[in-house]
Amino acid sequence: MAEQPSLNDPFEIGGVRIPNRVMLAPLAGIGNWFVRLQAKRYGAGMAVSEMVSSFGLHYGNDRTLNEMLRIHPDEHPVSVQLFGQDPGVMASAASIAAGRGADLIDINMGCPVPKVRRTGAGAELLSDPELALELARAAAEGGGLPVTVKLRSGLMPGDRSGYELAIRLVEEAGVAAIGFHPRVAKQGHKGSPDYAMARELGRAIAVPMVISGGLSSADAARRAYEQSGADAVMIARGSLGYPWVFAQLTGDRIEPPDQVELMDELAWVIDRAEEHMGPERAGRYLRKFYPWYLDRVDLPKLVKNELCQTAGLDRAREIVAEIRHGKAVAV
Numbered sequence: 224m225a226e227q228p229s230l231n232d233p234f235e236i237g238g239v240r241i242p243n244r245v246m247l248a249p250l251a252g253i254g255n256w257f258v259r260l261q262a263k264r265y266g267a268g269m270a271v272s273e274m275v276s277s278f279g280l281h282y283g284n285d286r287t288l289n290e291m292l293r294i295h296p297d298e299h300p301v302s303v304q305l306f307g308q309d310p311g312v313m314a315s316a317a318s319i320a321a322g323r324g325a326d327l328i329d330i331n332m333g334c335p336v337p338k339v340r341r342t343g344a345g346a347e348l349l350s351d352p353e354l355a356l357e358l359a360r361a362a363a364e365g366g367g368l369p370v371t372v373k374l375r376s377g378l379m380p381g382d383r384s385g386y387e388l389a390i391r392l393v394e395e396a397g398v399a400a401i402g403f404h405p406r407v408a409k410q411g412h413k414g415s416p417d418y419a420m421a422r423e424l425g426r427a428i429a430v431p432m433v434i435s436g437g438l439s440s441a442d443a444a445r446r447a448y449e450q451s452g453a454d455a456v457m458i459a460r461g462s463l464g465y466p467w468v469f470a471q472l473t474g475d476r477i478e479p480p481d482q483v484e485l486m487d488e489l490a491w492v493i494d495r496a497e498e499h500m501g502p503e504r505a506g507r508y509l510r511k512f513y514p515w516y517l518d519r520v521d522l523p524k525l526v527k528n529e530l531c532q533t534a535g536l537d538r539a540r541e542i543v544a545e546i547r548h549g550k551a552v553a554v
Protein backbone atom coordinates (compact mmCIF):
# COMPACT_ATOMS: atom_id res chain seq x y z
CA MET A 224 0.00 0.00 0.00
CA ALA A 225 1.37 3.43 -0.97
CA GLU A 226 2.35 5.61 1.96
CA GLN A 227 -0.04 8.44 2.74
CA PRO A 228 1.46 11.87 1.96
CA SER A 229 2.46 14.17 4.81
CA LEU A 230 -0.12 16.78 5.79
CA ASN A 231 2.49 19.28 4.63
CA ASP A 232 2.60 18.00 1.06
CA PRO A 233 0.82 20.14 -1.55
CA PHE A 234 -2.01 18.72 -3.64
CA GLU A 235 -4.43 19.90 -6.30
CA ILE A 236 -8.18 20.28 -6.57
CA GLY A 237 -9.31 20.70 -10.16
CA GLY A 238 -5.92 22.17 -11.10
CA VAL A 239 -5.85 24.61 -8.17
CA ARG A 240 -2.72 24.06 -6.10
CA ILE A 241 -3.29 23.84 -2.35
CA PRO A 242 0.01 24.26 -0.47
CA ASN A 243 -0.78 21.67 2.21
CA ARG A 244 -3.51 19.27 3.29
CA VAL A 245 -4.97 21.11 6.25
CA MET A 246 -8.04 23.22 5.62
CA LEU A 247 -10.54 25.30 7.54
CA ALA A 248 -14.02 23.79 7.19
CA PRO A 249 -17.06 25.91 6.29
CA LEU A 250 -18.69 27.35 9.42
CA ALA A 251 -21.98 29.23 9.05
CA GLY A 252 -22.01 32.64 10.71
CA ILE A 253 -18.30 32.30 11.46
CA GLY A 254 -16.13 31.62 8.39
CA ASN A 255 -15.88 35.16 7.04
CA TRP A 256 -12.72 36.65 5.47
CA PHE A 257 -10.95 37.40 8.74
CA VAL A 258 -11.59 33.98 10.32
CA ARG A 259 -10.31 32.43 7.10
CA LEU A 260 -7.33 34.79 7.04
CA GLN A 261 -6.59 33.86 10.65
CA ALA A 262 -6.52 30.16 9.67
CA LYS A 263 -4.13 30.99 6.82
CA ARG A 264 -1.86 33.04 9.09
CA TYR A 265 -1.42 29.93 11.23
CA GLY A 266 -0.69 27.68 8.28
CA ALA A 267 -3.95 26.37 6.81
CA GLY A 268 -3.50 25.51 3.13
CA MET A 269 -6.98 26.69 2.27
CA ALA A 270 -10.15 27.90 3.97
CA VAL A 271 -13.73 27.41 2.87
CA SER A 272 -16.21 30.23 3.40
CA GLU A 273 -19.30 30.05 5.57
CA MET A 274 -22.28 28.88 3.54
CA VAL A 275 -23.55 31.69 1.33
CA SER A 276 -27.06 31.79 -0.07
CA SER A 277 -27.10 31.40 -3.85
CA PHE A 278 -30.39 33.33 -3.85
CA GLY A 279 -28.84 36.16 -1.81
CA LEU A 280 -26.12 36.54 -4.43
CA HIS A 281 -28.40 36.16 -7.41
CA TYR A 282 -30.88 38.75 -6.11
CA GLY A 283 -28.14 41.16 -5.06
CA ASN A 284 -28.67 41.13 -1.30
CA ASP A 285 -26.25 43.75 0.03
CA ARG A 286 -24.84 41.83 3.02
CA THR A 287 -24.58 38.57 1.10
CA LEU A 288 -22.67 40.27 -1.70
CA ASN A 289 -20.54 42.69 0.24
CA GLU A 290 -19.93 40.98 3.57
CA MET A 291 -20.20 37.25 3.02
CA LEU A 292 -18.43 37.38 -0.31
CA ARG A 293 -15.65 39.66 0.87
CA ILE A 294 -12.27 38.07 0.17
CA HIS A 295 -8.97 39.33 1.55
CA PRO A 296 -6.08 39.45 -0.97
CA ASP A 297 -3.89 37.24 1.27
CA GLU A 298 -6.44 34.44 1.50
CA HIS A 299 -5.94 32.68 -1.81
CA PRO A 300 -6.63 29.96 -2.64
CA VAL A 301 -10.11 30.30 -1.15
CA SER A 302 -13.26 28.30 -1.69
CA VAL A 303 -16.71 29.88 -1.50
CA GLN A 304 -19.46 27.57 -0.32
CA LEU A 305 -22.91 28.12 -1.83
CA PHE A 306 -26.22 26.63 -0.84
CA GLY A 307 -29.48 26.46 -2.72
CA GLN A 308 -31.67 24.18 -4.77
CA ASP A 309 -32.27 26.06 -8.03
CA PRO A 310 -29.75 25.26 -10.80
CA GLY A 311 -30.26 28.58 -12.63
CA VAL A 312 -29.76 30.57 -9.44
CA MET A 313 -26.76 28.39 -8.53
CA ALA A 314 -25.14 29.10 -11.92
CA SER A 315 -25.67 32.82 -11.47
CA ALA A 316 -24.33 32.78 -7.88
CA ALA A 317 -21.26 30.79 -8.93
CA SER A 318 -20.57 33.35 -11.63
CA ILE A 319 -20.80 36.19 -9.11
CA ALA A 320 -18.53 34.38 -6.63
CA ALA A 321 -16.00 33.75 -9.40
CA GLY A 322 -16.13 37.43 -10.34
CA ARG A 323 -15.33 38.36 -6.74
CA GLY A 324 -12.19 36.22 -6.70
CA ALA A 325 -13.18 32.75 -5.47
CA ASP A 326 -10.73 30.07 -6.61
CA LEU A 327 -13.14 27.19 -6.09
CA ILE A 328 -16.87 26.80 -5.57
CA ASP A 329 -18.14 24.36 -2.97
CA ILE A 330 -21.78 23.32 -2.79
CA ASN A 331 -23.35 22.53 0.56
CA MET A 332 -25.17 19.20 0.49
CA GLY A 333 -24.68 18.45 4.17
CA CYS A 334 -26.49 21.08 6.22
CA PRO A 335 -28.98 19.29 8.52
CA VAL A 336 -30.73 22.44 9.78
CA PRO A 337 -34.52 22.15 9.17
CA LYS A 338 -34.77 25.74 7.88
CA VAL A 339 -32.33 24.88 5.08
CA ARG A 340 -33.59 21.35 4.42
CA ARG A 341 -37.18 22.52 4.11
CA THR A 342 -36.18 24.55 1.04
CA GLY A 343 -34.72 21.41 -0.58
CA ALA A 344 -31.10 22.56 -0.05
CA GLY A 345 -28.30 21.22 2.18
CA ALA A 346 -28.63 17.58 3.22
CA GLU A 347 -32.07 17.40 1.62
CA LEU A 348 -30.30 17.07 -1.73
CA LEU A 349 -29.29 13.53 -0.78
CA SER A 350 -32.90 12.58 -1.42
CA ASP A 351 -32.90 14.16 -4.90
CA PRO A 352 -29.66 13.01 -6.55
CA GLU A 353 -30.71 14.16 -10.03
CA LEU A 354 -31.17 17.73 -8.78
CA ALA A 355 -27.88 17.50 -6.88
CA LEU A 356 -26.09 16.55 -10.12
CA GLU A 357 -27.79 19.37 -11.99
CA LEU A 358 -26.73 21.88 -9.33
CA ALA A 359 -23.11 20.78 -9.55
CA ARG A 360 -23.11 21.04 -13.34
CA ALA A 361 -24.80 24.44 -13.19
CA ALA A 362 -22.25 25.78 -10.71
CA ALA A 363 -19.40 24.63 -12.95
CA GLU A 364 -20.92 26.19 -16.05
CA GLY A 365 -21.86 29.41 -14.30
CA GLY A 366 -18.61 29.99 -12.43
CA GLY A 367 -16.08 28.42 -14.78
CA LEU A 368 -14.23 27.21 -11.66
CA PRO A 369 -13.65 23.76 -10.24
CA VAL A 370 -16.66 22.70 -8.16
CA THR A 371 -16.45 20.62 -5.00
CA VAL A 372 -19.27 19.27 -2.85
CA LYS A 373 -19.39 18.79 0.91
CA LEU A 374 -21.87 16.22 2.07
CA ARG A 375 -22.76 13.71 4.71
CA SER A 376 -22.84 9.94 4.44
CA GLY A 377 -26.63 9.76 4.54
CA LEU A 378 -29.81 11.08 6.10
CA MET A 379 -30.77 8.44 8.65
CA PRO A 380 -28.72 5.77 10.44
CA GLY A 381 -27.84 3.01 7.98
CA ASP A 382 -28.51 5.19 4.93
CA ARG A 383 -25.58 5.56 2.50
CA SER A 384 -27.23 7.97 0.06
CA GLY A 385 -24.46 10.55 0.58
CA TYR A 386 -21.78 8.01 -0.20
CA GLU A 387 -23.57 6.97 -3.38
CA LEU A 388 -24.26 10.56 -4.42
CA ALA A 389 -20.60 11.51 -3.91
CA ILE A 390 -19.56 8.87 -6.47
CA ARG A 391 -22.14 10.08 -8.98
CA LEU A 392 -21.16 13.72 -8.46
CA VAL A 393 -17.59 12.87 -9.43
CA GLU A 394 -18.39 10.51 -12.29
CA GLU A 395 -21.43 12.23 -13.81
CA ALA A 396 -21.01 15.91 -12.90
CA GLY A 397 -17.22 16.24 -12.90
CA VAL A 398 -16.97 17.40 -9.30
CA ALA A 399 -13.29 18.07 -8.47
CA ALA A 400 -13.23 16.95 -4.82
CA ILE A 401 -15.55 15.70 -2.12
CA GLY A 402 -15.62 17.03 1.42
CA PHE A 403 -16.97 14.03 3.30
CA HIS A 404 -18.56 14.27 6.75
CA PRO A 405 -19.33 10.62 7.53
CA ARG A 406 -22.14 11.26 9.99
CA VAL A 407 -25.77 11.05 8.88
CA ALA A 408 -27.85 14.25 8.91
CA LYS A 409 -29.99 12.92 11.78
CA GLN A 410 -26.88 12.86 14.00
CA GLY A 411 -26.22 16.57 13.61
CA HIS A 412 -22.70 17.08 14.89
CA LYS A 413 -22.72 14.30 17.50
CA GLY A 414 -21.43 10.74 17.50
CA SER A 415 -18.40 9.10 15.96
CA PRO A 416 -17.78 9.73 12.28
CA ASP A 417 -17.46 6.59 10.16
CA TYR A 418 -13.88 6.91 8.94
CA ALA A 419 -14.01 3.39 7.47
CA MET A 420 -16.77 4.50 5.11
CA ALA A 421 -14.71 7.56 4.21
CA ARG A 422 -11.79 5.29 3.35
CA GLU A 423 -14.05 3.25 1.08
CA LEU A 424 -15.22 6.45 -0.64
CA GLY A 425 -11.67 7.73 -1.09
CA ARG A 426 -10.81 4.50 -2.91
CA ALA A 427 -13.93 4.68 -5.07
CA ILE A 428 -13.38 8.19 -6.45
CA ALA A 429 -10.59 9.49 -8.64
CA VAL A 430 -10.52 12.97 -7.08
CA PRO A 431 -9.43 14.13 -3.61
CA MET A 432 -11.58 13.20 -0.60
CA VAL A 433 -11.28 15.67 2.27
CA ILE A 434 -12.35 14.32 5.64
CA SER A 435 -14.50 16.31 8.05
CA GLY A 436 -15.96 15.38 11.42
CA GLY A 437 -14.49 14.73 14.84
CA LEU A 438 -11.29 16.67 14.17
CA SER A 439 -11.34 18.34 17.56
CA SER A 440 -7.57 18.62 18.05
CA ALA A 441 -4.33 18.15 16.10
CA ASP A 442 -4.06 14.58 17.39
CA ALA A 443 -7.65 13.78 16.47
CA ALA A 444 -7.08 15.26 13.00
CA ARG A 445 -3.96 13.14 12.45
CA ARG A 446 -5.82 10.02 13.54
CA ALA A 447 -8.77 10.80 11.25
CA TYR A 448 -6.38 11.43 8.36
CA GLU A 449 -4.76 8.04 8.83
CA GLN A 450 -7.93 6.08 9.53
CA SER A 451 -9.88 7.55 6.62
CA GLY A 452 -6.97 7.54 4.17
CA ALA A 453 -8.15 11.01 3.16
CA ASP A 454 -6.24 13.35 0.86
CA ALA A 455 -6.68 16.26 3.29
CA VAL A 456 -8.38 17.23 6.55
CA MET A 457 -10.88 19.97 7.31
CA ILE A 458 -10.85 21.44 10.82
CA ALA A 459 -14.18 22.82 12.06
CA ARG A 460 -15.02 23.19 15.78
CA GLY A 461 -11.42 22.35 16.71
CA SER A 462 -10.34 25.68 15.22
CA LEU A 463 -12.74 27.93 17.12
CA GLY A 464 -10.58 30.27 19.18
CA TYR A 465 -7.70 27.95 18.40
CA PRO A 466 -6.00 28.72 15.07
CA TRP A 467 -2.88 27.21 16.65
CA VAL A 468 -4.26 23.83 15.56
CA PHE A 469 -3.16 24.72 12.00
CA ALA A 470 0.38 25.43 13.20
CA GLN A 471 0.39 22.19 15.18
CA LEU A 472 -0.61 20.24 12.07
CA THR A 473 1.56 21.97 9.49
CA GLY A 474 4.50 23.37 11.44
CA ASP A 475 6.79 22.56 14.31
CA ARG A 476 4.56 23.97 16.98
CA ILE A 477 3.45 21.58 19.70
CA GLU A 478 2.86 23.67 22.81
CA PRO A 479 -0.47 25.42 23.35
CA PRO A 480 -0.59 29.25 23.43
CA ASP A 481 -0.23 31.05 26.73
CA GLN A 482 -2.55 33.74 28.05
CA VAL A 483 -0.60 36.54 26.34
CA GLU A 484 -0.75 34.89 22.92
CA LEU A 485 -4.43 34.05 23.35
CA MET A 486 -5.31 37.62 24.24
CA ASP A 487 -3.13 39.12 21.48
CA GLU A 488 -4.98 36.93 19.00
CA LEU A 489 -8.36 37.89 20.43
CA ALA A 490 -7.36 41.57 20.14
CA TRP A 491 -6.57 40.94 16.45
CA VAL A 492 -10.00 39.38 16.00
CA ILE A 493 -11.72 42.35 17.66
CA ASP A 494 -9.92 44.78 15.33
CA ARG A 495 -10.81 42.78 12.23
CA ALA A 496 -14.47 42.41 13.26
CA GLU A 497 -14.71 46.17 13.71
CA GLU A 498 -13.17 46.65 10.27
CA HIS A 499 -15.64 44.14 8.84
CA MET A 500 -18.95 45.34 10.24
CA GLY A 501 -18.39 48.52 12.25
CA PRO A 502 -18.19 48.84 16.04
CA GLU A 503 -21.83 48.33 16.94
CA ARG A 504 -22.54 45.15 15.03
CA ALA A 505 -19.06 43.82 15.80
CA GLY A 506 -19.65 44.31 19.53
CA ARG A 507 -22.66 42.03 19.41
CA TYR A 508 -21.22 39.58 16.87
CA LEU A 509 -18.06 39.02 18.91
CA ARG A 510 -19.93 37.81 21.98
CA LYS A 511 -20.00 34.34 20.50
CA PHE A 512 -16.23 34.47 19.88
CA TYR A 513 -15.12 35.39 23.40
CA PRO A 514 -15.90 32.07 25.15
CA TRP A 515 -13.79 30.19 22.59
CA TYR A 516 -10.72 32.14 23.70
CA LEU A 517 -11.60 32.42 27.40
CA ASP A 518 -12.20 28.68 27.82
CA ARG A 519 -8.47 28.21 27.55
CA VAL A 520 -7.58 30.84 30.15
CA ASP A 521 -7.57 30.17 33.87
CA LEU A 522 -9.60 33.09 35.26
CA PRO A 523 -12.49 33.64 37.65
CA LYS A 524 -15.87 33.14 36.02
CA LEU A 525 -16.90 36.70 36.84
CA VAL A 526 -14.15 38.17 34.66
CA LYS A 527 -15.07 35.86 31.80
CA ASN A 528 -18.74 36.71 32.17
CA GLU A 529 -18.08 40.41 32.01
CA LEU A 530 -16.33 40.09 28.66
CA CYS A 531 -18.96 37.74 27.26
CA GLN A 532 -21.73 40.13 28.23
CA THR A 533 -20.21 43.37 27.01
CA ALA A 534 -21.41 44.67 23.69
CA GLY A 535 -19.04 47.64 23.67
CA LEU A 536 -15.75 47.21 21.86
CA ASP A 537 -13.87 49.74 24.01
CA ARG A 538 -14.70 47.87 27.22
CA ALA A 539 -13.99 44.52 25.52
CA ARG A 540 -10.53 45.76 24.51
CA GLU A 541 -9.85 46.96 28.06
CA ILE A 542 -10.78 43.59 29.56
CA VAL A 543 -8.68 41.72 27.02
CA ALA A 544 -5.70 43.99 27.83
CA GLU A 545 -6.21 43.42 31.57
CA ILE A 546 -6.28 39.65 31.08
CA ARG A 547 -3.20 39.86 28.88
CA HIS A 548 -1.27 41.74 31.55
CA GLY A 549 -2.55 39.49 34.33
CA LYS A 550 -4.43 42.38 35.89
CA ALA A 551 -7.97 41.10 35.48
CA VAL A 552 -9.60 40.44 38.83
CA ALA A 553 -13.17 39.69 39.74
CA VAL A 554 -14.87 42.58 41.46
Ligand SMILES: Cc1cc2nc3c(=O)[nH]c(=O)nc-3n(C[C@H](O)[C@H](O)[C@H](O)COP(=O)(O)O)c2cc1C
Pocket residue numbers: 248249250251252272273274304331332333334373404412435436437438439458459460461
Ligand atom coordinates in the same frame (compact mmCIF):
# COMPACT_ATOMS: atom_id res chain seq x y z
C1 LIG B 1 -21.35 26.26 14.05
C2 LIG B 1 -21.18 25.36 12.86
C3 LIG B 1 -21.45 25.86 11.59
C4 LIG B 1 -21.29 25.04 10.47
N1 LIG B 1 -21.53 25.55 9.24
C5 LIG B 1 -21.34 24.79 8.13
C6 LIG B 1 -21.52 25.35 6.83
O1 LIG B 1 -21.85 26.53 6.65
N2 LIG B 1 -21.32 24.52 5.76
C7 LIG B 1 -20.94 23.21 5.91
O2 LIG B 1 -20.76 22.52 4.92
N3 LIG B 1 -20.75 22.68 7.13
C8 LIG B 1 -20.92 23.44 8.23
N4 LIG B 1 -20.68 22.91 9.47
C9 LIG B 1 -20.15 21.56 9.58
C10 LIG B 1 -18.61 21.59 9.72
O3 LIG B 1 -17.99 22.12 8.57
C11 LIG B 1 -18.06 20.19 10.01
O4 LIG B 1 -18.36 19.34 8.93
C12 LIG B 1 -18.64 19.61 11.29
O5 LIG B 1 -18.57 20.56 12.35
C13 LIG B 1 -17.91 18.35 11.71
O6 LIG B 1 -16.59 18.60 12.05
P1 LIG B 1 -16.08 18.63 13.60
O7 LIG B 1 -16.72 17.44 14.27
O8 LIG B 1 -14.57 18.53 13.49
O9 LIG B 1 -16.54 19.93 14.17
C14 LIG B 1 -20.86 23.70 10.61
C15 LIG B 1 -20.61 23.20 11.89
C16 LIG B 1 -20.76 24.01 13.01
C17 LIG B 1 -20.45 23.44 14.36
